[in-house]
Amino acid sequence: AKMVIEALKEGKHIFVEKPLALTISELKDIVTAYNESPQVVMVGFNRRFAPHSLEAKKFIKEYGNDPLVINIRVNTGYIPRERWVHDIQEGTRIIGEICHFVDLAYFFVDADPIRIYAENITESEKYLPDDNVQVNIKFKDGSIAHITYVSSGDKSLGRERVEVYGNGGV
16 A cells, blocks of 8 residues: 555556555555546456456346346365465455455446445354355445355365356346
8 A cells, every 4th residue: 555655646657466455544545645646546456357257248238238146156275374365464365365356246247336245254263254255245236246255165166156147148
């Protein structure tokens, strides 16, 4: 966040790796600096640029503008609690990884979210709260998205599955 703010003050366009900020306070400071600058800020979300995502959006939007139902399953696999992905300074798995899938849902819908609800499993000896999470998002256009992010699944299932329903297509 500090580097983004400094770069904005220096008049630089910014492409920043996620997470953009780790706290609400940092995010507010970035928004203030951004509003005082004509520069572009882009966060490195990558799923929206994948060829499959671009084709899926084109296909589903070709048939109309009905609200969409999006189901995203991310089967990450277990990562021991001492690894960096669980570090709060890295954003944990929620801010550091689930953010990609929230952005992907936003990309498909093209409407602002109006409600977001998340629930995680209870911490155990093996799993931290950020290891197994479900996120539900309601969008202004009536679309809904559900993201299931699990580390307790069998890796043979595959890592990611994205389903987008709407306008008579899947």
